[in-house]
Amino acid sequence: MNILLINGSPKGKASNSLRLAKSFIEGVSEQHANEDVTVEQLNVATMDIKPCKGCFHCWKNTPGKCIMSDDEEAVIQKQLWADLVIWSFPLYYFNVPGLLKNLIDRQLPMSLPFMSDANRGYGSGAHESRYDMTGKKHVLISTCGFYSSEGNYDSVTKMFDHILGKGNYESIFCGQGELFRVKELSARTDQYLALVKKAGIEYAQGGISDQTKAELKVLLYPKDMFEQMADASWGISRDTSTQGSNNAGEKPVEQVPFDHIFTSQMAALYDKTAYDGKDRVLEMNYTDLGRSYQILLGKDGSKVFTDGSLTTTTKLNTPFEVWQSISRGEISGPEALGKHLYTVEGDFSFMIDWDKYFGPTPGSSTEAAQDAPAKEAGNAQKNPQMITMLLPWITFWTATSFDSQVGAMIVLLVTALMPLIMRNFKFTIWDRISFALVGALSAGVFMSGNGDGNLIVNLGYLAFGLMW
Known part of the structure; x- marks a missing residue:
């Protein structure tokens, strides 16, 4: 089986969508373990593919061959070679990135100039294919920066309906794509990657089940929680004290330090359904940076304060790097506490109930955090409690x-x-x-x-x- 992975992300190998695509291919390959599976990956960002000139030289003068000699020739040959083509890309302005659109436009030599009566289930006209593409399969895998993929891929699916025919391809679209690069959230994103691998296995067996498709559409995090994390990730805050704008017509912004971003994103993970009628104030005192942040955990959500104006109920004194390591799962919280890498002042019961307020982390041992790894590792032990x-x-x-x-x-x-x-x-x-x-x-x-x-x-x- 020959699999062609077209990575259409401008970020190349650092693409978030690529992680999903590789998990899917891992599932397909696992299902075809008893036969030869060859995977070829094309990173469009590093390829020389010029925009189509619209000269139709490939139709009139040199049938099937573009007037420009660049990497598109190899792309076409690889598509003819492949049994399965995986299109991996992020959503850019509600469509594929420009460099991937160039690649698609340059596929004109693969079509004949003559009109076709072929019914692709969409559109009002088509061209005959120059090659016999019978039996070739296509899967679209993409992430976007919105909280959900629903309603954001209309132009993508309409374009591929024209190109491949409606219903002739499978797709996995995932919102909250930027979270796949945040190691501190790997407990949740690894669950999703395991689900994508499962989809690959099912696809190789004949088709992704309705249950798996439904699970793939479940949000990584609730809308308000994700959008709070996303806003914090930019490292800038609106200067609410200034009502005007700068000369460029943009609202002025203030840069914030990374530990502030990190703390704000941690605060965004607060599960307000855990509120028991009592406001709590968690203070993160980063001893190596000399900065403290207070997180108010209340009925309506969380808010980060930098002025120390609140009465702290639980205070963590920790080097910033230590808390990052705990968040990434490089060391467990109880182990770090036992080694005196950080200390706790005030209400210690808050630490015992940490997962109730902030959900599973790579360093926690809740069932949710361990679900995906447990399926892979059988009876693997969970992290300390x-x-x-x-x-x-x-x-x-x-x-x-x-x-x-x-x-x-x-x-x-x-x-x-x-x-x-x-x-x-x-x-x-x-x-x-x-x-x-x-x-x-x-x-x-x-x-x-x-x-x-x-x-x-x-x-x-x-x-x-x-x-x-």
Whole structure:
């Protein structure tokens, strides 16, 4: 099987749409694992393809051959070679990028000048094909910068309806395309890429299922959440104090530092359905940069403040690079906390419920974040959870305060069951130390009876403080 991947993005190999296209091809190739699959990729951005002159020399003087000698000749030959052509491109002004349109225009030599009665299901006329294209398949794969692809690809589909015939090609159009380059959001985008691969497998089996097509149309993030992230990504803010405009007729903008952009995008991930009637203020204190940002998490959403005017409920003191690493999944939050790479002040319960407010991140261990990787890796363990370390201590302090001996037995039972309860999660060194310390302290309380139980409990507070 010969697959031609036409990468029509001006960004070349850095294209977001290209990531989807490669996932799709991976699925097709996997389904055809028992036969030879050859993939050729053309990066239009690096090719010499001049605009069509409209001279019709390829029809009248040198049939099938353009008067210009450039890379378009190779494009045509590759299309004749391919069994499957993947058209990968971003949406530019509601159509394909100009350089890809040049490539399409230059395909005129592939048609005969004579009118055809062929019914392509669209349009009012056509030209006969110079070559037998029977059996060749086409798939369009594209991302756009809007929150949804719906209603934004009308001109693209109409153009390809004319070129290929209505219903003669498959398409995968995805909104929020710029998120595929944000590593901090890879937990969500990797899920979508896995879904695109699944679509490739199904396509090779005979067609993408209706269920998969429906799943491909599900938004990566809700509209308001995405648009807040998208606006923040530009690194500029409107100067609301200036009502006029500059000499170029543009509204003045103010540059903001990258850590501000990063924090604003993090704030945009806030799930306001988690609001429980209590406003919370998360302060991100980037110790290496000397800057702090307060994020108000309320009923109507989130807002970032830079003036320190709010009363903080939870404060994170962290080097900016450390928090970036956590967001990218390069290190887990509990592990980084255990290594004292960052500290927490104020309401610590907020950290335990982090995923409830901001959703899964590469460093979290919620089911949603692990769904796609789990399908690929089978029984792969999830990232550490903060509750793994805290639950034995909380049980120890609570249970022994009511009845030292009975409480100690309960704690020993909980500690013994923790490896079983949390078997799907990785353990940090601090989790294991907690199991050992709490187990030893509980045994001490049980053996001491009502004698030195309180002393041992106090030693537990000291041990936890030293470990922390």
